[in-house]
Amino acid sequence: MTRFLAITRAEMLVLRRNRWLLVATLIMVLFALALTFAGSAPTGTLGVDMLTISVASMTTLSVYLAPLLALMIAFDAIAGEVDRGSLALLLSYPSGRGEILLGKFTAHLAALAFAMTVGFGTAGAVAAWFGGAGAESLMALLRLILTSILLGAVFLALGYLLSALARGATAAAGLSAGLWLVFVVLYDLGLLGAVVMDQGGTFTRSVFPWVMVANPADAFRLWNIAATEGVAMASGMTGAAQALPVWAAPASLLVWPVLGLILARAAFRRVEP
Amino acid sequence: MTDKALTIETLSKDRGLTRVLNDVSLHLAPGERVALLGHNGAGKSTLIKAILGLTRVDSGTIRIGDAAPGSARARRDTAYLPEAVSFHPALTGREQLTLFARLSGERPDIPALLDRVGLADALDRRIGTYSKGMRQRLGLAQVLLGKPRVALLDEPTSGLDPISRQDLYAIIDELAGQGVAVLIASHALTEVEARTDRIAILRKGVKVADDTLANLSALAGLPIRMRVRATENADALAARLGGNRVNGASVELLCSPTDKMEALRRIAAMGEAVADLEMTPPKLEDLYRHYARETVQ
Secondary structure (H helix, E strand, O other): OOHHHHHHHHHHHHHHHOOHHHHHHHHHHHHHHHHHHHOOOOHHHHOOOHHHHHHHHHHHHHHHHHHHHHHHHHOHHHHHHHHHOOHHHHHOOOOOHHHHHHHHHHHHHHHHHHHHHHHHHHHHHHHHHHHOOOHHHHHHHHHHHHHHHHHHHHHHHHHHHHHHHOOOHHHHHHHHHHHHHHHHHHHHHHHHHHHHHHOOOHHHHHHHHHHHHHOHHHHHHHHHHHHOHHHHHHHOOOHHHHHOOOOHHHHHHHHHHHHHHHHHHHHHHOOOO | OOOOOEEEEEEEEEEOOEEEEEEEEEEEOOOOEEEEEOOOOOOHHHHHHHHOOOOOOOEEEEEEOOEOOOOHHHHHHEEEEOOOOOOOOOOEHHHHHHHHHHHHOOOOOHHHHHHHOOOHHHOOOEHHHOOHHHHHHHHHHHHOOOOOOEEEEEOOOOOOOHHHHHHHHHHHHHHHHOOOEEEEEEOOHHHHHHHOOEEEEEEOOEEEEEEOHHHHHHHHOOOEEEEEEEOOOHHHHHHHHOOEEOOOOEEEEEEOHHHHHHHHHHHHHOHHHEEEEEEEOOOHHHHHHHHHHOOOO
């Protein structure tokens, strides 16, 4: 039963040794700090503490960075093993494909969680130190960290799916870049275009919020925004959040990782090393 | 129950329109060393992957002991050395073997295992710094990890220097001595010659031969090659022996194993005219060429 932990341990060693963990954590800390200081200007105008503003800025940051970092580790997970010729050997051991996937996922998620916690934690601590924090803004920070890890989990799973479908690690990297672009940038642009065309019709009022929350990156944004009034005010994105029931965004963000892993497992089954 | 370590019955596999394995049957008893020979693309690696349960087959059966390929039991009972094996470059030899040990549920003495394959010095170095031969040795170390019933070695000599090859065959003998059935896919013919109990030859997915080296030689009826060096007049020698002159001073003749003694007597009777005699029995290379070229009768 603990065979997947053997894979996890080896993957952790690899992430530490190839400096992925260090670089990812550094990126998170630097971006979070920069946004916290750059975004601290409107504190007075909105009448909220600095940590709230900081969380709002970091939410926007995380939408881009969490999927990117997750895909950066995930694309190599299966295609890389096929390329190196080590997958056949790994599969000749009693560990099943599910265990291999689970082992890698556990290690990768732990690494992402570490980078997120340290990055957002540091920035949050700095913001609280300089501009004050309340119980609500601390909750918002905690929520940001946890939902960022969930968002990372979604894109880890989708990364494995692409890694199993692609022919070779290079192709998997290309597909991952495409996936990131679609989910994080193009999807929203498309929705924006549709809303403009619709000019406040049925689509905008009843369909649009659901289509939006179906995208895990948007669900992440909505969850963080809807939960805290201050954050919603600071990000100016309340409309869509109010049109949906409270459970919609959390449900989307919780269902996606499971769905992604199931799809990745199914695709992995068909890989012949 | 079966006393066979590995049973392959009428195995066929199509890849697109090509039949990559055609009605292949092969049996390995415990402790038997069998060489699986064939050109690139003859189906050796495909057969091994089929035994591992890594590739689907279209018909026929494979059993490792009694277990189906790919089942948990079969995977515990097989050890595998892939062709041109490679590992994650960031891990050390010790860490890589520790991973495999945990996956197989064994608790081996890893430093001793790496020492056995001559990697004691490289224990804590990253695999990225290893040479090709060292990676191959590390691959061999993981074959020795568990207590397999069947060991499948795909081109185990590739990248090894001659001394390492000797080590490799010593390890194969050791495995066979413990009752492990060893299947060695190779085209390094000269090495497997003396070190295997049986030779199976695959040609375009068809098994064209499967017997001991001696029986295969007799069956093929390949000639023994004799090279006779003349003291003075090679032309005269060639005329009297009926062979071909190959260079200024030598004559080459071919004779069947049954005519060997007769030919030797004739050469000995020529006395001073013969300076030297060199005799080459048919090599595996010739055999291989014979069986790999000819179509099945």
